[in-house]
Amino acid sequence: MAKRPDNGAPANARAPRRSPGMVDVARLAGVSHMTVSRVINDQPTVSQVTRQRVLAAMSELGYRPNVAARALVTGRTRTLGVISVDTTLYGPASMLLAIERAAREVDYSVSIASLPSLERRTLRDAFDALASQAVEGIIAITPHVAATAALRHVPKDVPVVAVEGGKGPLPTVAVDQYLGASEATRHLLSLGHRSVGHIAGPSDWYEAQERERGWRDVLVAEGRAVPEVVRGDWSPRSGYAAAKQLLEKKTKVTALFVANDQMAIGALRALGEAGISVPRQMSLVGFDDIPEAEFFSPPLTTLRQEFSDVGRRSLELLLEQVEGAPRTRRRLVIPPQFVIRDSTSAPE
Amino acid sequence: MAKRPDNGAPANARAPRRSPGMVDVARLAGVSHMTVSRVINDQPTVSQVTRQRVLAAMSELGYRPNVAARALVTGRTRTLGVISVDTTLYGPASMLLAIERAAREVDYSVSIASLPSLERRTLRDAFDALASQAVEGIIAITPHVAATAALRHVPKDVPVVAVEGGKGPLPTVAVDQYLGASEATRHLLSLGHRSVGHIAGPSDWYEAQERERGWRDVLVAEGRAVPEVVRGDWSPRSGYAAAKQLLEKKTKVTALFVANDQMAIGALRALGEAGISVPRQMSLVGFDDIPEAEFFSPPLTTLRQEFSDVGRRSLELLLEQVEGAPRTRRRLVIPPQFVIRDSTSAPE
DNA sequence: TGTAGGGCTGTTCACGTTAACAGGCATGCT
């Protein structure tokens, strides 16, 4: 791209010696390059003495197998890709971490591609970036319904596992958001609250939809009023704004189910500013159990998602496809864990 | 590794057709594979008509360049590696995200390797994992002093940039922790506090050391008493424990500089439980400005680190090395930004 | 008209590895 002269520079300090290859090792060990290959790949048909000699030569030369050459001939890269939304969020970050750890354990490396926004175009870009690297499989942490939908229109020549995606044709790992939301709502009702308000996540997120649905269904089933939903974008700031907005409404409520912990801390702040005491005047339940939740004021009742579990499971599912059976259409659902702390109580 | 029969299965539904290569495109377009190569690499010496024909053939066949073959012949992989500690923390996660975005923009892909613990052995493993993939450069987000030290003993054939590492032989990008800590401490003193307590981070973290040093130096310079430090591990829980421990000590203090925001929320909780009002009876300053900090009760005065900036800069530094000059020994220091909110005030 | 030169295209080779097959050399059996 950049035009350089590239000719008038005789000072070729670029590559004084290129890195040693199998032939170099072979020469030093007095064997053929093929024997070196066999040693590297742990094939049993090499005598102990030869193996030792080769090993010695390898370490003397600081030999490293050339992955490109290997990939070229085997057609396998032992690389996996992870597509993820904003990896700054606690959930995606934890999953990514777990995936990488588990992958390295079985000798796969992990490439990442983040998703700046939620357009379909963007998912394609991320997918292509990964596919161009010849990853052998992709885990898509794409909680937007739009993104999950876009996943269906993606080339089928590379295995994909969706995490937290809606129901689709792909193997999926997800936490049971609906169940968690139901539990939260039922818990609040059982404490004696007449109804429960809801600060929801962005409407195009699968998780937000499910949590809202779980909440709504319980209220309806129990014959309670269903207050109007206020919506945030998962950020503490939006939770703050949502709670403020909620307080201005006529519909008074004594309990609030907030779709994630970050918004909950914003809500907590807004409630504090309005002089409303939690849980005395308002009960609050969050979702996620981020490490901070236990130390909110008051400590937050919430639903714990085992993100690292989700990450590990999604990798398992992916490897199944990469190494084995052609198409699994499994959907793995992991229940969240209800953690009761001090932000919920009976109404005054 | 796994022994399969692999012979008695005539149903070879494995690879009905292998993916098309340059020769296939070339044949379809009626040119040589070399012309296809030229089109792909945007070389100007291809006529418009030919180029169009090749392009058409490529898209008809769904051709994707084979990165392995390309890497084999060029010796370049256009892959970068990021080694990072616990990417669940807000800082590392933000940097990783910024790095990936910036890298993709210039057509590099990013592989990750996490660091389970802080032993030197582990850093070597991570480094090796990346090096075996033939990454062209590595960004090491390794705030442990031990890890940074270990970085020195790493093969020199691949460019490395250290992020938040101590002073060493490597190019480095870091936030000025010392400056931030000084500012925080001076701010508290200027409000009228006699001295300032400190909840420090783990002693083997470079950032923790610098923040402690900045705090201590200001106290000493101003001739104030230097209270004993209590140490946490960055987690909210440890901040909670540290604050509790601090309250039991005889040395009473009216202001506290906490080494990060997560510990600050733990401390806030402990203070709350002890009936100590912030900022009336105790002023508090954190570090990082995580998104939640603004919504603590009360909103936290803290030092903002522009993590995405750090990430972007470190990538620039790395690319300089990868693509250009042989050895930069630059150290880029970014000042943090002091954000005053409601957790600090004059003492009662 | 001859020829130099530029624009465009093709041929050949090398990159470092694994797959497939071909031995060589003992050993053990008939």
Next chain:
DNA sequence: AGCATGCCTGTTAACGTGAACAGCCCTACA
């Protein structure tokens, strides 16, 4: 002794791409 067998090792041929060089044709100029 002859031959099969098993263990170990080597030879050769891909894999798909880019670098280097060679050559074609057409134009411009002497």
